[in-house]
Amino acid sequence: MSDAHPIGLTIRGGVKVYPGTRALKGVDFDLRMGAVNVLVGENGAGKSTLMKVIAGVESLTEGRIEMGGQEVSFRSKADAVAKGIGIVFQELNLFPNLTVAENIFIAREPLRYGIDIDAAAQSEAARKLMARLEQDIDADTPLGNLRIGQQQVVEIAKALAQDARILILDEPTSALSAAEVEVLFRVIADLKAQGVGIVYISHRLDELIRIGDYITVLRDGEITGAQSMQGVDIPWIVKAMIGEGSKEFPRVEAPVFGDDVFSAKEITLPRLGGGYTVDHVSLAVRSGEILGVYGLMGAGRTEFLECAMGLHPMARGQFSIEGKPLTERDVTGRIARGLALIPEDRKRDGLVQIMAIRENLTLSALNRFARLFHLNLRAEAKGAVEFVKRLTIKVASAENPVSSLSGGNQQKVVIGKALMTEPKILLMDEPSRGIDIGAKAEVFRTMRKLAASGLGILFVTSDIEEVMALSDRIIVMANGRITGEFLPNAGAAAVISAATPNKSKDAAA
């Protein structure tokens, strides 16, 4: 088998150190040509770092990279491109206002006599690439007119146009429909037949098993499994991904649950181009309970939370708080009823970066410190300091800009802001995203404490370990639907397979 798939690139003893963390701890990796090398691991396991190293975006702190028996070093992405390595990032780097051909040749436009762009040659080359990828895409249509799946193909064409012999695909299917995934897989099969070495990163384990030839599993910067795909099944991958001894976030005492504090009935949110992003979701959270909603990217989890906050006017269905229906339509009204959202993207949605910590903390609950319109600044400062203490936010002064804080402390400010509104139910979207392991544990401890004090918590995550360890009850979502409900003693494998969208059922439906 190794004869059929020669090794195109190897990494030996790869170490990558970032300030404060070791993202890769002595990784040995072989990349085989003419095959799909799948790479899997939890968020923060080091997959992205490894790929960035191969693509020349980052360079190794220690260790060496070899191609064809010779050591190579990539100082920049351009060095890697020159060696025939292309990468398609999860977020597409394309220009919707330019045509397909212009996108493919951006910053490398063919020139006529070094003066103007040779549009004809450019379009011709783009057409040939589309033919090679067996795509019926006109090279002269604006990219914005294409579906996401087609745009992904354009991104691949862009890499191929630079003579990529090694192609890295980072979660290429996360935004694709089932039909578009099939198209992508055909393209991958063609490229494989042409001898291109493909690195495929995904969280969707069934996909990996379907198209992978070799698998490498990363955990905490170390490789915990590397072999050919034969005999590999989902339980094997899960075991390699999360290990035997899982990290513990122990409960202090047995939780006491009260009545339903929050419930959703038949929530739907139509998707652009048919179907539902949130597909008839019904669930309930009791006071004192931590309900974990597990699902992959694009499962509709975030959208569900947004529906609850009143951000989608198109959403239908009924939310209730303490049994009484939620009739308020805007965010302000829903916050007043006792809902609070901790958004996934702190920078974009959670904080006003240029404001002080105090101002961010009190933003949602300013009325607490105001009579009519007059703000009592002294009371506000006192309230802010109280929350800084309560949540153990490490700051020199509450007057510092919030942007000066670390990720974990920023997250605590967002939590504090939500708590100041005295919510009955806390909605948390990926509460541990972008914060280091120590801060994570502290955020989790805070969540436990809040639940113990009678708050209902609904949190959404794509981290299996987190959902297993933290939840009192687990709900799994896939393709907008609830596909399973588990108690925390259920196995991780069962939860993960429930989260894997069932393609055949999809096609039938």
Add this chain to the structure above:
Amino acid sequence: MTNSQSNGLNRADLLLLLLRLRTFVALILVLAYFSYAAPNFLSTANAVIVSKHVALNALLAIGMTFVIITGGIDLSVGSIVGLCAMVTGWLVLNGIDTGLGYTVWFNTVEIVGIVTLVGVLVGVANGVLITRLGVAPFIATLGTLYIARGAALLSSDGRTFPNLTGSVEYGTASFPFIGMGTILGLPVIIWILIGLGLLAQYISRRTTLGRHIYAVGGNERGAALSGVKVARIKMFVYMFSGFCAAIVGIVVASQLQASHPATGETFELNAIAAAVLGGTSMSGGRGRIGGTIIGAFVIGILSDGLIMMGVSSFWQTVIKGVVIIAAVVIDQAQSKLQSRVALQQEAAAGK
């Protein structure tokens, strides 16, 4: 080692303080220079004249500051000044012909009320265009700039309303007092500036409304998710800007005792300049009323001082431009230094 480091930090702190107070420093420098170069500049009489010139721009700039803090821009204020001046002139001279054979006349207070309402309504139009119809602030207010100016020209067919001296009969004898009168030795316009300045300062620092204005400018999505009613806040700032412009329109008509439809042309640019000079960030979220007023004084003193020195008005225009650009360049330097100092402090606290 530790010593030199803390010294470095102190020097950065000092520089930062100086940069923060840059508008004030500029004001003092400009004042010092002109009192040296142009005798009489510091005389009380001259100070009053300069203040009167500055006050008009400062009033507009106060309204503009709120708009810019939310991340918007209001280009229509100059035209609102013109329109409001014309409405003022019309009401003083002609009253309102009801079409039933008699004319309704208004006294000074009523006129002020009606005209400010006109200014606020143009602000409402701006706000509706921006919040409900999703027009970019630059375009929306550019449109109302033309519409309001056109309406001003139409009102008199392009002619001036002369002799707005008011009349005892209709209760408008007090009208000239707005632009020319004094209270306790200070011109009325200065009192208006003090009143409006304090009001705006109060709003910006001590009210939920003010806090929300800053939040919308700092992160609109984040503010909305925190329960801030973004559309309402934006509506307010454009209405407030229209209100300030209406006041200026009334004052100008009263000062000149005439109203001309071209009144207020390019006033919006001076107002933006004053706000920017005072440290308001065009990308929103940052700005102070006090800074804006000082900025207006720097611009005003600069142009009046240069006139007293006999510098060509063409040169004045060039100098104004240089000062504005310099202000923004320094602003950039400040934010860079500020984030560096904050990062150092955080690093020192973390380890």
